[in-house]
Amino acid sequence: MIDPLTQVIALLQPSASFSKLVTATSPFSVRPPKRGPFYAAVLEGDLELRLSGRLPLHLGKGDFVLLPATDDLEVRSGTHPAVGMPDEPVEIRPGVFHLGAAGAEDTRMMIGYCAFRSDDALLLVSLLPELVVVRGGRRLTTLVELLNEEARAERPGRDAVLARLLEVLLIEAFRSAGELGAAPGLLRGLSDERLAVALRRMHGEPTRAWTLTALAREAALSRTVFCDRFRQEVGVAPMTYLLRWRMVLAMDFLRRGLSVGEVAARIGYSAQSTFSTAFARQVGLSPTAYARGPKPVLSNGGTTDLQAAAP
Known part of the structure; x- marks a missing residue:
């Protein structure tokens, strides 16, 4: 895993x-x-x-x-x-x-x-x-x-x-x-025995059509308890974390020369257009522009900042 x-x-x-x-x-x-x-x-x-x-x-x-x-x-x-x-x-x-x-x-x-x-x-x-x-x-x-x-x-x-x-x-x-005992974020989430299972699943199977119910089941918690505990320990909602982690992987795949369609498939998007829209919203550039040009400057408060994702 x-x-x-x-x-x-x-x-x-x-x-x-x-x-x-x-x-x-x-x-x-x-x-x-x-x-x-x-x-x-x-x-x-x-x-x-x-x-x-x-x-x-x-x-x-x-x-x-x-x-x-x-x-x-x-x-x-x-x-x-x-x-x-x-x-x-x-x-x-x-x-x-x-x-x-x-x-x-x-x-x-x-x-x-x-x-x-x-x-x-x-x-x-x-x-x-x-x-x-x-x-x-x-x-x-x-x-x-x-x-x-x-x-x-x-x-x-x-x-x-x-x-x-x-x-x-x-x-x-x-x-x-x-x-x-770190601040809320990835490390604290991984220190929680139940949340660690869900985090490893998200990182290990980014193509899977995860739902909040499925992730809560992996953690052996109810949806409500899982969501509240995830927010408390990791700092954001589970699906927000998953989305932003997928974008991290997408940026890495694009840097390595994969096509937009290949990247979309590798992080769990069945439609290239849906992936492109999500990527542009998170990163501030379309996948094609990101792959071709200089990378955006990442800063606190910007659309490309994962500070809200984990810690």
Whole structure:
């Protein structure tokens, strides 16, 4: 059976764009460059992350954090916060940087950035949490260390290994976030034993003529209970989620060169015209225009945004 989280990560096509080890001596402060999805694993010490519009986030040894973007992010020492201008990281050897004054280091962290090669990455990322924090995630720390080690090496198959490690890292991070209680959305839905069955059916059989009654039966719930529970845990109505997931698949198929008729059939539409109308309503372009031209800019509040679909 299809695993929705694995499917979403695969469609994102993640790649490791940058990875490094950072040592630091308190007090220190740094503003990471804006390079896209950012992750950090604390190996030693304490950190404080400051994000616009959020309370300061404290991280300790063994903690892991994943952010979709680094806009307005500041990383400070946790025990003795720095004041004044942010520090400039100093490269002390290849792939290793230091923050703060020279001297006995009290903090070590692995940080990195990943990039999503999918044209519709923003749409897919909207299915996932805006912030992932995992406390004491030994498996995640190990994966980050392996990722950094591989990034430093020049061994055969390096790019393939990096891609696979990053996929595993993201899946492990999102899976852990779901287990710890994420915001309403796909991860929380998958953590619900009953809803997970329906979500896997939707992702695994998009061509099936699903009805609310059929999905509720898969979840072994009444229609009313299923619909209410789905809205509460996933954030939208079941049929709305299904429609938008089908459009995600349609965009991927169109990018791969399938005809409009083939795409319509692959996501469960018997009539090409009905599919074209639904696609244009969701994406803002006809399937033909989408396949031929530059992809629309996906943003919060736009017709192509899946933020309402899951979380």
